[in-house]
Amino acid sequence: MKGHLALIGAAWLMLTGTNLVVAAGPEEIRIGQTLPYSGPASGFGAIGRVQEAFFDKVNAEGGINGHKVKFISLDDAYSPPKTVEQTRRLVEQDEVLMMFGSLGTATNGAVHRYLNLKKVPQLFVLSGATKWADPKRYPWTMPGSTSYDSEGVIYAKYVLATKPDARIAILSQNDDFGRDYVAGFKRALGDRAATMIVAEQSYETTAPTISSQLSTLKASGANVLYGVVLGKFTSQAIKGAAEIGWKPDLFFVPTSASSISFLEPAGLDNATGLISSSNQKDPMDPQWADDPGVKEYFAFMKQHMPNADAGNANHATGYHHATLLMTVLRACKDDFSRENVMRQAASLNDVKLPLLLPGMSATTGPDDYLPYQQLQLRRFNGKSWVAFGGIMDDR
CATH class of the missing domain: 3.40.50.2300 (Response regulator)
Incomplete structure (x- = not known):
């Protein structure tokens, strides 16, 4: 019986494997995300709202290398079963190119193996669990935080x-x-x-x-x-x-x-x-009042989210991670295959971002998936x- 089940599993992988790596459509880059817009961690929903505004701005300015971004952020209420449901919908129905910036250790853990089997990039996970930086066993997953x-x-x-x-x-x-x-x-x-x-x-x-x-x-x-x-x-x-x-x-x-x-x-x-x-500048800290990166952030918030609290750290976090993803997407040029997305994400070299603290940068390699390793x-x-x-x- 066990051998029979193994054969069925192998056959399923062979049947689905042909569809594992799919390039984005010629005109659209589909980015999926799950966040808690409800439930005990709903305050983190601000991250997705600012990123939606960020990609709206990107699209209004012509997109990324001529490609428009379709950003689809769904509520998982910080519940792993809901994360599974929403992630499967994003991958199998919405056909997203990648998952980006989803929040939580248990929630991301619930879809960790699924996304790697499907060879869907699980980029810049908003969790510092050590298991996200394991390129040998899970090459399609990369953390977005310093490890816990x-x-x-x-x-x-x-x-x-x-x-x-x-x-x-x-x-x-x-x-x-x-x-x-x-x-x-x-x-x-x-x-x-x-x-x-x-x-x-x-x-x-x-x-x-x-x-x-x-x-x-x-x-x-x-x-x-x-x-x-x-x-x-x-x-x-x-x-x-x-x-x-x-x-x-x-x-x-x-x-x-x-x-x-x-x-x-x-x-x-x-x-x-x-x-x-x-590892981020606090936009409300007076010492950064004249900092170009902080000024850029406030200008963005004033124009694109005028009724939101720019001092909310979750807004700054969402903006920060969106600028990191932009670095990767621009580096893809015209090759938006999933393989190239991961290749570029694993090739960050001393990347300075608007809200990173001075002296800090994002650096990754094929064998080192931790973009940040310093804190203050x-x-x-x-x-x-x-x-x-x-x-x-x-x-």
């Missing part, structure tokens, strides 16, 4: 340097997103992890609240909180800690949780002192994120 593991290392390095006697509590999402962050953090603490970490709690993305976890962590006597939280749980962690009178000396949240849209529901006063990191720490001052220290990396 590396980000965790950087936070741990800061704790060791500034508070070596810390009592650390860890709150993490119970999935690959949370596990990667915690693994990097513990790796950098090394042998000291066993004594410095005094409590650990996790939560499910389906949970209504995380109040019991916060109470348990506070009771441990921890004075440092490493919060691997996302979406509404970012707001709950910040507000919940304040409500129980817990003000850790150091409170970390991931780059992906640092949008003002997640801080506002928690109360900006409660968020003051939070530490995160970034930043602290929330009640109004905006302020960078401090120098550029750090996982070394």
Whole structure:
């Protein structure tokens, strides 16, 4: 029976294989995406909205090498089964050339193998899970973020340097997103992890609240909180800690949780002192007021999204990743085959982007799919994120 099923599977691959690599139509480049426009992480929907406006602008200016872009961004509500449904629709019905900038570790993981079997580029995944940068096993997938593991290392390095006697509590999402962050953090603490970490709690993305976890962590006597939280749980962690009178000396949240849209529901006063990191310029930071890249971003927002909050980090993130994809698409010239898209994406050489921090660039190779490997720490001052220290990396 097993042999019979294997033959059926092989036959299916042979039948579908002839259709695996399809060039874009002569006049249109179809780009697919799934994002949570509803559900607990709906704040990230701003990324897709700004990218839709970005590609509308590109089309109004003549497209890419004469080809118009059809950008199709669908709601997956941050639910893996919905991601599968929407991705299959985009690939099999809308016949997109690629998937681009879809959000989430579990959601992208649900379509990871499918897209690689179909040989559909899964470009610049908005997740820092280490598994996206695996060109040998998954050559059609490329991350768009610094890895969570590396980000965790950087936070741990800061704790060791500034508070070596810390009592650390860890709150993490119970999935690959949370596990990667915690693994990097513990790796950098090394042998000291066993004594410095005094409590650990996790939560499910389906949970209504995380109040019991916060109470348990506070009771441990921890004075440092490493919060691997996302979406509404970012707001709950910040507000919940304040409500129980817990003000850790150091409170970390991931780059992906640092949008003002997640801080506002928690109360900006409660968020003051939070530490995160970034490889992007914060458009609201006065130090970038005269920066050409930031000016370019604000001009775009004023003209193409006049009613949107240009200070929302998710808008800046969407714009940032769209400029990266433009670099790849322009390099394709007139060959918009899926193979050439991946070839160009894996050939980025010291690419400077408008919103990348000075000294940082995007670089990839056939054996190295991580476009970014550096970060800078930043602290929330009640109004905006302020960078401090120098550029750090996982070394």
